[in-house]
Amino acid sequence: MDDTLRELYQDVILDHSKHPRHFGKLVDATNTAQGHNPLCGDRVTMYLKVDASGRIADIAFEGKGCAISQASASLMTDMLVGRTVAEAEKLMGGFLHLVKGEDAGDLDPDDRERLDVMAGVSAFPMRVKCATLAWHTMKSALESGETAKTE
Amino acid sequence: MDDTLRELYQDVILDHSKHPRHFGKLVDATNTAQGHNPLCGDRVTMYLKVDASGRIADIAFEGKGCAISQASASLMTDMLVGRTVAEAEKLMGGFLHLVKGEDAGDLDPDDRERLDVMAGVSAFPMRVKCATLAWHTMKSALESGETAKTE
Amino acid sequence: MTAQSKISTAFDPVATRADFPILSKSIYGKPLVYFDNGASAQKPRQVLDAMRDFSATEYSNVHRGVHYLSGKATDRYEASRRTVQKFLGAAHEDEIVFTKGGTEAINLVAYSYLAPRIQPGDEIVLSVMEHHSNIVPWHFLRERNGAVLKWVDIREDGSLDIEAVDAAITAKTKLVAITHISNVLGTVTPLAEIVARAHAKGVPVLADGAQGAVHELVDVQALDVDFYTLTAHKLYGPTGIGALYGKRKHLKGMRPFNGGGEMIREVTRDVVTYADPPARFEAGTPPIIESVGLAAAIDYLNGLDRAAVRAHEHDLLTYAREGVRQFNWLRVIGDAPGKASILSFETEGMHAHDLATVLDREGVAVRAGHHCAQPLMERFGVASTTRASFGLYNTRAEVDVMLEALAKARKILV
Amino acid sequence: MTAQSKISTAFDPVATRADFPILSKSIYGKPLVYFDNGASAQKPRQVLDAMRDFSATEYSNVHRGVHYLSGKATDRYEASRRTVQKFLGAAHEDEIVFTKGGTEAINLVAYSYLAPRIQPGDEIVLSVMEHHSNIVPWHFLRERNGAVLKWVDIREDGSLDIEAVDAAITAKTKLVAITHISNVLGTVTPLAEIVARAHAKGVPVLADGAQGAVHELVDVQALDVDFYTLTAHKLYGPTGIGALYGKRKHLKGMRPFNGGGEMIREVTRDVVTYADPPARFEAGTPPIIESVGLAAAIDYLNGLDRAAVRAHEHDLLTYAREGVRQFNWLRVIGDAPGKASILSFETEGMHAHDLATVLDREGVAVRAGHHCAQPLMERFGVASTTRASFGLYNTRAEVDVMLEALAKARKILV
Ligand SMILES: Cc1ncc(COP(=O)(O)O)c(C=O)c1O
Numbered sequence A, B: 001m002d003d004t005l006r007e008l009y010q011d012v013i014l015d016h017s018k019h020p021r022h023f024g025k026l027v028d029a030t031n032t033a034q035g036h037n038p039l040c041g042d043r044v045t046m047y048l049k050v051d052a053s054g055r056i057a058d059i060a061f062e063g064k065g066c067a068i069s070q071a072s073a074s075l076m077t078d079m080l081v082g083r084t085v086a087e088a089e090k091l092m093g094g095f096l097h098l099v100k101g102e103d104a105g106d107l108d109p110d111d112r113e114r115l116d117v118m119a120g121v122s123a124f125p126m127r128v129k130c131a132t133l134a135w136h137t138m139k140s141a142l143e144s145g146e147t148a149k150t151e
Numbered sequence C, D: 001m002t003a004q005s006k007i008s009t010a011f012d013p014v015a016t017r018a019d020f021p022i023l024s025k026s027i028y029g030k031p032l033v034y035f036d037n038g039a040s041a042q043k044p045r046q047v048l049d050a051m052r053d054f055s056a057t058e059y060s061n062v063h064r065g066v067h068y069l070s071g072k073a074t075d076r077y078e079a080s081r082r083t084v085q086k087f088l089g090a091a092h093e094d095e096i097v098f099t100k101g102g103t104e105a106i107n108l109v110a111y112s113y114l115a116p117r118i119q120p121g122d123e124i125v126l127s128v129m130e131h132h133s134n135i136v137p138w139h140f141l142r143e144r145n146g147a148v149l150k151w152v153d154i155r156e157d158g159s160l161d162i163e164a165v166d167a168a169i170t171a172k173t174k175l176v177a178i179t180h181i182s183n184v185l186g187t188v189t190p191l192a193e194i195v196a197r198a199h200a201k202g203v204p205v206l207a208d209g210a211q212g213a214v215h216e217l218v219d220v221q222a223l224d225v226d227f228y229t230l231t232a233h234k235l236y237g238p239t240g241i242g243a244l245y246g247k248r249k250h251l252k253g254m255r256p257f258n259g260g261g262e263m264i265r266e267v268t269r270d271v272v273t274y275a276d277p278p279a280r281f282e283a284g285t286p287p288i289i290e291s292v293g294l295a296a297a298i299d300y301l302n303g304l305d306r307a308a309v310r311a312h313e314h315d316l317l318t319y320a321r322e323g324v325r326q327f328n329w330l331r332v333i334g335d336a337p338g339k340a341s342i343l344s345f346e347t348e349g350m351h352a353h354d355l356a357t358v359l360d361r362e363g364v365a366v367r368a369g370h371h372c373a374q375p376l377m378e379r380f381g382v383a384s385t386t387r388a389s390f391g392l393y394n395t396r397a398e399v400d401v402m403l404e405a406l407a408k409a410r411k412i413l414v
C-alpha cells in the first residue's frame, strides 16, 4: 500500500468528505461566494454570517466535489466558525502554505495539528487546487462576496 | 562556372528576356488572359487574335518577370504565331512536359530544337513555374479568357 | 520485440511498444500504463526522428523561396498534404487545409463557411455528445449571428438514432455538425447515413474526426461528408497541427479566416484579393515541421495492419468491459454496439478525481472529469466520469493492472 | 569550436555554429550560407533535443488531467509561458497567450479585441512597411466592419517619422498597428515614442514583434505597448507556435477567438461562459511540444550575451552594406539609422529570382520576392527585392561568399 496515498486519504479526511460538517445553506447569510475549480468542474458555495463584532457566527457550504475538496471545506468550516475575521484570515494564510508544502508560519499548535491532516496533499501537486477551493471561496466571501476560483 | 546555370541562362534565353518578341498590346485581340505567379508576383497578359479558320493570326504579351518567364513568353509567342489552335495545343503540351524533365512526346524536330533551349529549367524545380506561366496563360486565353496562374 | 517484427498481417502490440520511448517509463516506481490516449496519444520514435531529421537537414520556411532548402521544405510540406489527402480518401490535395489542430479546423468552418451564411433563426444540428470543440464555435454563431442550436439526444447506451438526427433537420438547418466518434462514449455515429439524410434535405455535414480518424478507416468520398477534421496529436503525431478536409466546392466559396502571408493574391493599400484554397486558409508560416511529423505518423499507421490494430483495440475494450463487471459500484457509460476503444464509467461513492489519483500512483494514467463534453455529462446526470481510452500499444496485461488498481482504490477511498 | 566555449562575455558566432546541425550542410557541393533568417531561422540542437526529450519522457495533454504525465506536461507548458513572460518583460504570466504563430497573434487581436469595437468609419493606423500579417487582418475589418486604413508613409531611407504617425492618429483611430522591425528594410521603429503619442490620444498600440523579438531586447512594460506579438520559428525555435502579449486590462475585456476545449468555464445546451485569460484564447489542445521548444530557444538566447549577438549582427550588416557598394548596379533599399541586420536590394537588369537562383547554386540562401510586403514594394516602385537577413550564426566569411556570388551572377545574367 502506498504510504503517500494513505497519508492523503487518511480516515479523518474520508470521514469529513463522507459526512461533511456545516453542509447546507444559511438563509440569513451576510456574505456568500461561489467557487469553481475549472480542473474538475467542482463547485462550492460558501455562506457566512459575520456578526457586528466581526466574528463568524455561522457558516455553511454547499457543493459537489472530490474527497479532498469536500473534506477540506468541511474541516475549514469546522475550524472557522466562532472566530473573528482576522483570525480566520491568519488560519487561511497558514493553510494555503501548508498544502503547498511551504512553511505555514506561526499557527496555534492546536490549529496546526488539525490542519495537518491535509498536509498530505502537498505530495500531490495536481490536487492542491482541490484542497484550496473552499478556502479561496471563503476568502472571496469575506472580502467581497465575488466568485472565487482556484487558478 | 556552374554548367547547369550556364545551361539555364544560355545566350538565347538572355537574349529573349532582354529583347522579348511580340511584347506589347493587341488592340483587336479576340482572346486575352492574365497570368500570375504567386511565388514571385510575376504577371503576364496574353493577347491573341484567332481568325475565322482557327489560326492564331497575331499574338502579343505584356508583363514583368524574371529572365526565365520573360524568355519563355517571348519564345512561345514567336513559335505560336501563325499556327492553328490545335497545333498550338500540341506544342504547349510538349513544352509543359519538357520543362519538368518529362518525355515531351512526338514534337516536330524543329520545334523540339527551339524548345530545347528551355530544357535546362528542369534542373531547377523551383523555377519551373516561371517557365510555364506564359504557357498556362496562353492556354487560358485559348480556352476561356479567364485568369490563369501557375500553382 | 523489435520494431521490425511487424511483418505479419497480424499486429503485435508488444512489439510496437518498443517504438514509443515514453512507454518504458516508470511512474512512482510502477510501469507506466497509459490509458489517456483519447486526450492525446504518445508518439513513436519514427515521428520524433522524422521531425528532428527534417529540422536538422531540410528546414526552411515554405513557399515563395527560390533557394534549395525552401524547395525541400516546400516539397515536404506539400507531400504531407498528399499523405493526409490519401489517408482521408480525399479526391484532391487542395481539399486539405492544415490547421493548428482539430479545434481550429472546426472554427475555420464556423468563421469562413457558416458565419456569412447564417441569418437569425437559422439552425445548426448537433448531438449532445459533442466535444466542446464542436459546440462552442456554434455557440459563437448563436451569440453573434442569432443561430439556433438544435440538439439531438442519444439513446441510453450512447448510440445515435438516425431518425432523431433526421427529425432535427428542417428547412432552416444550415449545417449538421456531428462527431464521428464520441471521445467519452466511444460511440461511432452512422456518418454515411447522416450525410445521406442531410443531403436529401440539401444540408451539408461537418464531421468532427478528432477521434474518428484514429479508430476508423476514413474515406471522405465514400462518406460523402462535406467537412471532416482531424488532429495530429491523437493520431500518434505532433501537437500544433491538424487538418480540415473540405469539398472543393465549399472551400472555393469560403472567405478567408486568418489574414496574413501566403493567403493573398495581391495586397494594396486599398484592397486585397485572396489566394485559392488551400492557401487561402493557411495564413502565416504554417506548422511546417509538424506537417512532417503528421505525415510520419500516418506513414507509421499505414505500415501497420490497421484492421488488425482495430481488432486489437476492440479486444482491449471487450476485455476491460468484462473486467469491470466485477465491480458492482461501477457503472459504464456508453455501450453502443461497435463502439471504439474508449471506456467511461462512474463510480459510486468515489469521485473520479480521487480515483484517478489512486490509479496514477499505480502507474495507470486515466482521465477524470467532464472530458470537454459538459452537455453529455448533463445528459447522464453526472459531474464527471473516469475514462480509460486504449491505443494501439496497450495490452491486456495493462488492463489487468488497471482492474487491480480499481479494486485497490475502492479499499482506500470507501 | 564547441558549444561550451560561450563562456566569455563576448560572443563567438563560429562556436555557436556547432549548435546548429543544418549549418554543416552542403548545397550543390558548396557550404550552406543561410541568409534567409528573416523568413525563418534554423534551430539549435538544444531546441531539437528539448522537444524530443520532452516528447519521449513527459508528454501528455495539458490541463484537466490528474495523472503524473499530465502534471508534468502542464508544468512544462506553463513554465514556457513564464519564460516568454520574462523574455518580453511582461508583468503577469496571464498576459501571455500562446498562438500558432505571429500571424495568428495579430488576427486574435483583430477578431477578439478590435472587431467588436469598430464602427464604420473608425480608423486603424498602420505603416506602409507592414508585413501582410499586420495588414490583411485590418483589411478584413475594412471589408467586414467598415474600418478605414490610414497608411503612414516612411522616409526614403526607410525610417519612420514619428510626427507622421502622430498626424495619422485622429479621434476616430481605434488602434495603431505597427511593426517593431521591418522584415524588408530592417528599420527599427521608435516604438516607445509611438506608444506615448498614441496613448496621449487614448489609442492603444499593437506592435508586430515577429522580427523585433529577434533583434531587440524587448521590455513591453518599458515600451508600454498594449499588444506585442512574436513567432517562435524566427527566434531559433519551432514552427507551430507564437505568442501574443496583451495588457491584462485588454485581455480581460476581450471576447474569445476560437471556441473549444480549455477556453470555457461552463457549457450547456443554451449558454456558454468563458474562462479567464489566457485560457480564454487558447481553445483546443495547444502546441504543447512546441511550447517546450520555444522556451528552449529563449533559454538558448538568454545563454548568449545578447548585446554581443546584436553587435555581431550589426557588424555583419555594416560589412555587407560596405561590400555591396562595389556594385554600381545594386541599390540597397532601407538604410535607416540603427536598423537591424536585414539587407534588401534591387539589382539593375537582373530580376531577384534569377539572382537568387544563381546565389543558391553557390550555396547562398537569400529570399527574392515581395517578402509579404506588397505595399512597401509599391512604395519603392519595385516588384520584388533580394533580401539577405543575418542571424547570430552568420559570419563575415559568409558575407564574402555572397559578395563573390553576386559578382558571378552579374556575369551570368547580364
Ligand atoms: C471528439 C473531439 N473533438 C475535438 C477535439 C479537439 O481536438 P484538439 O484539442 O486537438 O483541437 C477532441 C480532443 O480534444 C476530441 O476528442
Ligand SMILES: Cc1ncc(COP(=O)(O)O)c(C=O)c1O
Binding pocket: C260, C261, C283, C284, C285, C286, D038, D039, D101, D102, D103, D104, D131, D133, D134, D179, D181, D182, D183, D208, D210, D211, D231, D232, D233, D242
Ligand atoms: C514583420 C513580420 N510580421 C509577421 C510575420 C508573420 O509571422 P508568421 O509567419 O510566423 O505567422 C513575419 C514573418 O513572416 C514578419 O516578418
